Amino acid sequence: MTAPIGVKRASLRVRVRRSFATPLNGAITVAVAAIAAAIAVPLVRWAIIDATWSGSAADCRAAAAGACWAFIGRKLPFILFGLYPASEHWRPELATALLLGLVVFTAIPRAWTRWLPLAWLGGVAIALGLMHGVGGLEVVPTQSWGGLPITIMLTAIGLVLGFPLGVMLALARRSRFPIPRALATATVEVVRGVPLIAVLYVAVLVFPLALPSGIEVDKLVLAQAAVVLFAASYLAEAVRAGLQMVPRGRMEAALALGLGRWQAMRLVVLPEALRIVIPSFISIAVGFFQDTSLIVIIGLFDLLNTARLAAQDPAWLGFYTEAFVFVGLIYFCGSALISRYGLWLEWRMAAARRTVHEAR
């Protein structure tokens, strides 16, 4: 979080002056500096100065004091791509790049056209095809998928499919008709009322029982479906809040202009509601990026799980801190980027609104 929109951050000089405004403030500043130094100095020594950058586990143990980045270097392919065959690593690399490219493309407001869903459909199909192996590529079963592609796939597909589903649930929940309203309310409340782990367990342990005999659904697909449902429920509540904030007059004006109820909703009310809830979308996206790590519990290999397993390798026992710090950095950068993007988007919309007002 940075300063709220429209509030300029104080310059460095002002901030330094404020830090020593009164004797008490000066004392607090000195104490804080001492605490920060007590944290930062050993951290920098551990992570950089005393660290071992290459070599074997024995080299790391000989150096003892610092971080063993050699371990991350050796285990990087496993942490990033799990059990995926080493000779085929260009495929998850390409698939990850493709999905990330789609995410970046989606982040550009100018790309928000009706071609965007098609781009996703095509991109995801290619990415999955690459991962699984089509057209002469060696087939790699989903049990061997792992690492970064899984984390990004679960998050991106979860949100992209969850979004239209969430909008539908929100509209149904605000419908004039009692039956869709009851169905949507029940779905959203039940899914939001239980932990994600419970939804994952139901998807993996109970749902297969409810399928006809002979049909087996891949565990990864089930987990993805659970994430989509979970995302849809949370997005639905956000959208519903946005719909409630759109003044009634908008709908009435649209109806008075001769639009049908659906058209008024789609062309007037919904766009405004979605704009209002962008901040909640962003925090939901950050939450989901992090929460996909829970699939560890049903035995799938996302980024966090591969890091955990890498640290359990008997040859490299004891270097779990490095593994967790490394994936922690990846999560941190991803989450921080999404939050930053959200702030930029809010700033951009506020600027657009200001221009409109000034034009009037």
Next chain:
Amino acid sequence: MHARRPWLPAAERRAFSERIPSRYRGAALQGLALGVTAAVLWWLARNTAASLDRHGASLGFGFLSQPANFEIGDTSWLRFSPENSVARAIAVGLLNTARVSALGCVLAIALGFVMGILRLSRNPALSGLVRAGVEVIRNTPLLLLLLFLSASLHALPAAAHALEPMPGFYLSNRGLVLPTIAFSALTLWLGALALALLVARRWLGRAGWTMVTAAAIATALSMLIDRPVLQAGHLTGFNITGGTTFSPEFAALLAALVLHQSAHISEVVRGAILAVPRGQRDAARALGLSRFQALRLVTIPIALRAMVPLLATNCVSLVKNSSLAVAIGFPDLVSILNTTGNQTGHNIETMLIMTVVYLSLSLAVAASLNRYNAVLLKPGAQVL
């Protein structure tokens, strides 16, 4: 404009649907939705019945009274051994979830308040340091923090070489040992009475405070008759005896939940305090209150009204997040239900129990929040 937007009102397209009166259209649509849902549910139920038949299993809660046949590492108030019933195992799990959640909520709100207020400090160094901590926690997954803390606690030295950061506090791979104060039964009862009276003082009318004071004095006197004893842990052989022991799993789970949720709560606290109109604070300062008094007596009470619903939802998410216990082997409700489901094959029933427990908690909190909001909206409402 119309040419570029073909979906704007098109008379010929509307004509067909307009022919059916809207009353019937609605009914038909609803009937369709209901029918499709019922059909899907029926299909799923039929398939489930067939799969259960194939596995020779049947639905029912009879398995609850069978012996559990598994050990539970961490039991608190209920004793448990493998020959006890499944129902008792689930009760132990529920108690463990309740224990970690209750303690976690209180600590997370306390820490969140402190961090939220410190972030509003006018001293940039102080607010910056707190902000850095909050950002690190908010931008990394809870599970990562949990796994890291759990691994770190297990990597601590054995009990014989336990770390002693403060006298009476021991940290080892067996967990955390804290000193406890043992009160006599009489003191505990009187203390509980004093607390109950304190809560109920409004209904007691004018005598309320007198009774609370009397009970508090009686509690203090009982301590003179039967002195409370400080029980610190001490090293005997290879183990630490005495004091209260928290297992490494419990300690890791509690610490991770508190750190994670307090970072979120600090944002709630900060937002609510920032939302209090500046004029309120200025008026309090003009009346001669110090900055700290203005914060304590004016700003926070106003901010609290906006905060309470968000604090409650944060506590609910802490309870739900406590289900991550299963990842580090702490026997919470989810973990025990999962073990039972795997052992007995009654996954449907155990998932049903899980859903009912968490859902009733969420719905109860939602209902009481609605009541709270209703009370709040009444003019002249006295809150807290």
